[in-house]
Amino acid sequence: MHDWFTEKGGAENVVSSLLEIFPDAEFFALVDFFDDEQRKKVLKNKKVTTTFIERLPFAKRLFRYYLVLFPLAIERLDLRKFDLVISSSYAVAKGVMTGPFQLHISYCHSPMRYAWDMYFPYLEEHEVRGFREKLLSYVLHKIRVWDVVSSNRVDHFIANSTLVQRRIEKYYRRRATIIHPPVDTERFSLCREKEDYYFTASRLVPYKKIKMIVQTFAKNGKRLVVAGKGPQLKHLKTLAAGNVVFLDYVDDAHMVELMQRARAFVFAAYEDFGILPVEAMACGTPVIAYGKGGICDTLVEGKTGLFFDDQTVESLDRAIEKFETMEFDYEEISRYASKFSKERFEAEVGSFIEKRWELFRRQ
Template sequence: MRVAIVHYWLVSMRGGEKVVEALCDMYPEADIFTLVCDYDKLSDKLRRHRIFTSFLQRIPGARRRYQSLLPLMPFALEGFDLSGYDLILSSESGPAKGIIPPPQAVHVCYCHSPMRYIWDHYHLYRRNAGFLARMMMPVVAPLLRAWDANSSLRVDRFVANSHHVASRIAKYYRRSSVVVHPPVAIDDFAPAQSVDDFYLCAGQIVPYKRIDLAVRTFTGLGRNLVVVGDGDPHEVAALKRIAGPTIRFVGPASFAQLTDYLAHCRALIFPGEEDFGIVPVEAMASGRPVIAFGRGGALDTVVPGRTGLLFKEQTEQSLADAIELFETMEHRFSADLIQSHAAQFSVANFKAGMKRVIDQALAERHTVVDVKPFATTLPSVFEDLKHAPLH
């Protein structure tokens, strides 16, 4: 069986790329198709596969400015020739499912998220875009939405990474999906012997993650907050301007540094609405509770009162109330219980879940519908007409 894995772009090794790695474990001979690729950023596991890129790869600066090429992505995806492949696994977020599958192939789409910037986060992205992008988005976005919804019909089976994403697939594509949580390398994390006096906020610094909410709240409370991650320099500078003396920005961290911060923090603060959110699972694998905004993927991962707390509104008061409640019950949280809860999001469970979906999709491909050929039904139609009354 020839297998193709289609991923939107390969320019870093984050959560989406970890999904591709797990799929490569399942199908070691698979070929990878992607819009643009920065080979220097890839893991050795991905480099062992044949990687095909689109014509976007040849545009100067594409590996850094790939998101600005969004209007060209449908043309690039449809330019991939997937003839001869039996199974196509698309890893969809921005976009990937828009390839044209051959008739005999089964197309299973693992959806991290329908494209946020043309659907539910459209207005947020437009507000934070540059002048030219703000002017172009109302012209380009409706065309991309039509193409995105239409290309969902090319998928035989959708898999969502959370129930939140499953609901958005149903809303925007009118398709059902199976939830298989993404793989998290939980064995790479472990609880520490002691906890330090700081809370942690970790991840890419972009507006929708609402790190500004955490910075304002912890400045007002006078509690220690460590912010790990990097992003747009203007966004980082704006956060530093509103931060008080208890806020510490450490920038991007190595994996070893991140695991240390996760293991020693009092709790992870997760103020944004994420499709799934791998960092909260990593924190729980480190035995630490999570205080998260109670929407999105956090509803799949955080169990209130056992592995953390959820706050209802993205306001300073709501987050501050959750922090103060947490501090009254902090002693009740068990690192062992939290760590055991995180085990369900393992790489092995992801592979098992995907195997069930793929096997079922492949089995359905061989189901033959008993329909009489047109050539055999046409004579019977004329025979019926011959004996029909003429009135």
């Protein structure tokens, strides 16, 4: 059970690994808008059973606007024939209905951030005002109530980071076991030859804080390469000086090369986990990161990179100045990153589920 299949990201990598563990699994989701290539990579061309949300007007482009209907849609999925249900959830998948003779294990990427800890920043970022603000507040209030109620349907939670574990405890009052998500570290081989540029990659949306990174490098004059596209691209280009290069979309091979040869990967977002920094470390590339969120589980200060304290130009610029006085062991960084490999994830999750299943069968 997954929230939705619309694009391939970290959550979908979890689904792919779960399919390696359970090759005969059947898949369910609110909607499935994968293209053929995505379906082959993530689901090995398996069919997904979806909900009525997929058939609503303009759903492919605007399905998130049907948020108020998500709980109803999830609860209409009939999973009675399954003894074991595994949900991969960052929205509503964990709310699927199961019975007393079914075991439900939820891999929680996070409780819904826009309904909980990102509620006020979300309203500010999207400039929601007036009647729209009151309507959205009411909808998200109802979603929070359902979110807590539906959390009681889960038998065991797995969290992808310490941050998410704390959110689960705070919002659901439930304990969760931390198993970090899979990172394809083998795709990012060690490179000892670094070039004189810093690198960042992301969707160009406000909460990723790429604007702050660009402003920092416009100020200090150091070379920055930015990979990614999104609604902020045009605006970011107006802020950048000649030392900042925007590459828009880059393919996988080019992404690896950019990460391998960068002096450092710059990461300024407040994320649940953060896969890109681990991929950079797999290349032996140090990471300069905002020191809150899931990155605290993956970056070792002074060994694989360093943190900066605030999401401000001044704080990041100080970290860059400090970074340039330090030396890093690229081989040690790459070895450390292997702790987050796909194989490690599959072994840990497989063992966790097997133990819980054996206990469940004995009841």
